[in-house]
Amino acid sequence: MTKDQYLRMMEQTGEEIDWDRCPPEIEDFPESIITAINIYHSMGDRTFPDIGFTGKDLTYLDKILDLYLIKERTEKEWIFELILFLDSHYISESQKRIQAEYKKIKNK
DSSP states (O other), X not given: OOHHHHHHHHHHHTOOOOTTTSOOOGGGSOHHHHXXXXXXHHSOEEEETTTEEEEEOOTTHHHXXXXXTOOOHHHHHHHHHHXXXXXXXXXXXXXXXXXXXXXXXXXX
């Protein structure tokens, strides 16, 4: 559900908007987070058939940071931490999907 859908649903039902339950849109985040997410999605994926997603390819991270004009060390470190956080989430999701597929095949 998007933020717009949630707001329309609250309007139609006459319920009060609970901002803690309202899904955020990308515009709701600070510019630095949007930039970091864009950098994350600019990087290539490392994926293997039997293993799944193993994280982003960090080979060109310095070049991508230069393209986004990221010069400060603290900002680079913060973006790197966010990349590692997102990687761990997506790696975990990939592992869960592969395990579910293996279980389906094994149970046939």
